[in-house]
Amino acid sequence: MQLERWHQIKDLFSSALEHPTAERSAFLDRSCGNDIELLAQVRSLLDAHESSLGFIERPAVERAGLADSFEPLNWQGRRLGNYRIVSELGRGGMSHVYKAARDDDQYYKEVAIKLLRPGLDTHSLLQRLRDERQMLAQLSHPNIAQLLDGGVTETGAPYLVMEYVEGQPIDAYCEQRELSITSRLDLVRTLCGAVRYVHQHLMVHGDLKGGNILVTQSGVVKLLDFGIAKLLNASSDPSHTMVNQVVALTPAYASPEQIRGEPITTTSDVYSLGVLLYKLLAGTLPFEVPAELFGWEAAAAMGDRQPRLPSIAAAENNVPAYRRIARQLRGDLDAIVMKALAKEPEDRYGSAEHLAEDLHRYQRGFPVHAHPAHPMYRTRKLVMRHKAATVAISLFAVAIVTGVVTTAWQAHVARSERARAERHLAEIRKLTNTYLRDVYDAAVNLPGATEVRKLLVENSLKHIAALESESQDSLEFKRELAQAYLRFGDVQGDYLGANLGDTEGAVQSYRHALRLRKQVAEQSQTVEDLAALLRSYISLSELLGAQSKLDEAIALAESAIEVGTKLVAMPGVRSSDHRLAGAAHMLLGTNLSTIDLPRALESLHSAQETFERLEREQPNDIGTRFDIALIQSRIGFAYVRSQQYESAFPHYLKASQYIEQIARESPGDAAALRGAAFAAVNLGEVYNNLNKPDLALEPIKLALERVEHLQVVDPANEQASLAVAYVLNHLGDSYLLKGQPEMALTHLNRALQLVNEAPPAKPTDIAEIRMLPGMTNFRLGKAHAMLGQEHRRDATAYLQSSVTRLQELTKDPVIGKDVQRLTDQARQLLRDVS
Structure with a gap:
């Protein structure tokens, strides 16, 4: 309705009120002429005005000039259906809200009752309440007062029964x-x-x-x-x-x-x-x-x-x-x-x-979107976020540059100066190693630290490599270089943490680290060197397994177990070394999960025994507690690979409960938040597979909240947006199982947008990322198919796209069986909608 039209209606309504009731009809006929719509609108206002006395509130209606002053009925002590009015809570623009209690023979419950004003087109309002009440009643959110019931009073006035909030x-x-x-x-x-x-x-x-x-x-x-x-x-x-x-x-x-x-x-x-x-x-x-x-x-x-x-x-x-x-x-x-x-x-x-x-x-x-994106503004925000790291990197860069220049100059001085140059070279290497170990470890689990970690490792690696010719065959230098490659691999593509999405680059960095660690271990069999070698085996095997390169991943995990067995038998072994040995067994079990479940469970339970023993010895050690959650998740994963969802459920539930406690205790720990998110979505996925989507919604929504938070605070983490898309997929799946395709589309369309905005999946990416585009298209196609014939074209397009994207993954040793099931379902749906 145009503003000018409303002026006309309001003015005519005000004029009609000045006439006696008996004369208003004739006045309106003269004033409206042939404008039937105008006549109907003004009469509707007059009807509302006439029926307004004795009901609820004054403010908005009277300010608008649509009703005279009136006093509401005294509802206190009266009953509405099963509810007894206790007291008035407040008045609003169109309603009174009362505190009431359900005190019938069924149960007692305090509620809030909102009474809508009769006379303001009450019949149609009541009809709309009936039409939408069911939808409103289905809304369930911890921060929204729940609609519980509704009805009409004996005078025909509609009311809503809401959750009582004090x-x-x-x-x-x-x-x-x-x-x-x-x-x-x-x-x-x-x-x-x-x-x-x-x-x-x-x-x-x-x-x-x-x-x-x-x-x-x-x-x-x-x-x-x-x-x-x-x-x-x-x-x-x-x-x-x-x-x-x-x-x-x-x-x-x-x-x-x-x-x-x-x-x-x-x-x-x-x-x-x-x-x-x-x-x-x-x-x-x-x-x-x-x-x-x-x-x-x-x-x-x-x-x-x-x-x-x-x-x-x-x-x-x-x-x-x-x-x-x-x-x-x-x-x-x-x-x-x-x-x-x-x-x-x-x-x-x-x-x-x-x-x-x-x-x-x-x-x-972080820079806010409301602020103009000037480079100086973004730089200032980066510095403010990472004051310590910025100062450290600046000092580090100055020290490195100064050291390299000084070393180059001293290389040209007389032989008598060489000893001093070598001492300076050792200081530079010591400084670099300090930054790789102490500063990196301090930043590794800070939300938003991916860019800082990248800068630390790149600068360290560059300057260590530049000094390689000076190192000759130094074990110390090889240790430093291996440490740099391992850290760089973590930043490039450690899929268990924040990374830059360069999975294949990470594999190459891990290979360099392992080669150097093997060389060191051949000459030095200390606890520290064997532990470092074991860590390199684990990192490379973990990532190769995620890439579905199971043959090499399993061989590396078996080598890791051999090193771990030797390590824990040495004098001076530490609890962290026992954790690494347990991690080797956990890794072998994970890599075997798809192809040999009994052997996988044997290895996983061996790791579980190690972690539980360490927890008994050091119940407050955060690393061991994290391992307990992880091993429960990996055992659950093994059962899921074999579609034994009932067996997987208790392990996923324990993992989620355990890591959630850690995340609550350490809200600033990105690794804990990420672990809690994926433990929660794993639990939701199992609920979905058990056809319990109502139970799946809460953990999946919690997971979504966590990964969205990590996406916002760490924009340099290339995998963060895909993690959001992954969780949105499972949320969409829950709504599909609930028979709510419209709600599913809300989340699946957003997931598809994130997938399309990301770089195309590569054969060297981890299995979940390679599967994500096809899985998203499949669920979108399923949602449109559930919506009926008018969505047939969209359903067909998405389902055909999913088959195309998934077909090449059906032979994958890790996800092949899952992909084949999705592909078969997609083809069946295509036949159904055609």
Whole structure:
């Protein structure tokens, strides 16, 4: 409905109210003439006005001039179905909310009951409640108040029964506890997750404000009233659209397009989130809209004005707590809030998820998307994130350059100076080795450290290689060079950690390291040198096994076991050496899982015994605890390879519980977060294979949250986006098993986008990455096939693509059987849709 049309309706409605009731019909006939639609719209408003007395609230309806003042019925003590009204909780723009209790013979439960105003097209509103109630009831999110029931009163007024939430509005919660900026941003990010969930279910909240967002005593965010604005604004009857929007919105939080009565979208909710974020950071609203203004009057009052920056508003706030944090808001937070508050929807964040991502980037010290991407800005953020590493690398580079230049110069001096030059060369090598060992180890598990690790290793490797001619046949030099190659391989393509996606490059680096370690071990049989040799065997075998090169991987794992057996028999052996020996058995069992399950389980259980013994001896050792989780996961994997999902389940469950505890204790440990994510998705996959998709959703969604976090904080990790796509695939599979192809498509389309944006899979990539494009296309085809004949063309295209992509992998020794099953299913679906 155009704004001018609404002016006409409102003016005619106001004039009709000035006439006696008996004369209004004749007045409208004269005024509307042949405009039947205008007549119907004004009469609808008059009908709503006449039926308004005695029901719920005043504010929005009266401000809009659509109803006179009235007093609501006293519902306290009355019953609605099985519920008894206890007390009033609050009033909103179109409703009263009461605390009630279900106290029938079935059970007792406290709930909140929302009563909608009758007379505002009650019949159609009730019908829409019936149509959408089932969908709303299926929504289940820890940060959204659950819809439990609904019905109509004896007078025909509709009501909704909601989860009762005892908490404070989010802005009052933050102020009362004087929460830090970080804590406030954490609450908003949690809220964004709930709003994103609503949007994924094709709904728009439309009335996000402090009063609709409660925080419990334990700090849990609960979004209320979602769906109500959507229900009101979803009417297909144009005569009610403007009325419903006027009544539902809250001007101070509403987007410009919502105030103008235009259709609202998910970006309208983003604007409201921006207002809320502004309020939480600055202590005031970006625009103070006078209570007596509404609709287009409120829009006119706001006009094209831009609000003050949050930092300025906070600095001018009378509350000292906000003045103290004003400087911290300058720059990134100002930019984030102002982007969310952009007048035009296309200038805002595209989704609540994108807003949450930028807030998280700010918290982690990464460049935010709201800020212009100037090189100096990005450099400053990198330095701020890694102050210690930046200083260390700078000093390291200076030391290396100085050392090389000095050494080159000293090579030309007289023989009497050679001894001093050799001492200097030894110092340079010692410095390089220190950076490879101490600085690298300190950074390896920090989220976002991939780029720092890469710089450390590349510089170390380059300068060690440059000095190779000076080393002659030094064992110490070979140890240093092997260490550099091993570290470089980890950065290039260690699929168990953050890496650059260069799997084949990693294999070559591991080969160099192993060659050098063998040379050292031939001359030195110390515990340290044998342990280093064992570590090189394990790294190379692990990666070759992931590439499906099982013959070589198994041979290397068997060699690793021989070295491990010799190592643990030596005097002076350490617990870390026993862990390595156990890892060799675990690795052999993993590589055998696809081709020889009994032998694989024998080796895996041997490793399990070692790890459990070490845990008894050192129960607080984080490395051993991690190994316990890993061995449970590998045993589960062995059973999954043989499709023994019932047997796999308890091991995957133990692995997930164990690593989840470690991740909670070490939230800043990227390796723990990554391990917890994949343990959770493994558990979800088994639930799916057992046809229990409802149980699969929680662990898979947790895994998705973890891998998305790692993707944001470590953009240099090339495998992070594919990890997200992998988890999204299993989430989509859960919804397919639940018979919800529309929800599956939401996640699978995003997975396909990530797959297509990544470099094409290479034959040397790990098996999961090679399988991912075909698997994603298969599930997309299955989803479209489930949607019926009108999606037949899409289903056929995706299924044919999946067959093409998967066919070449059917002979793979690791994933071949799984691929063959998918290919057979794809071909059967193609026959069904053709």
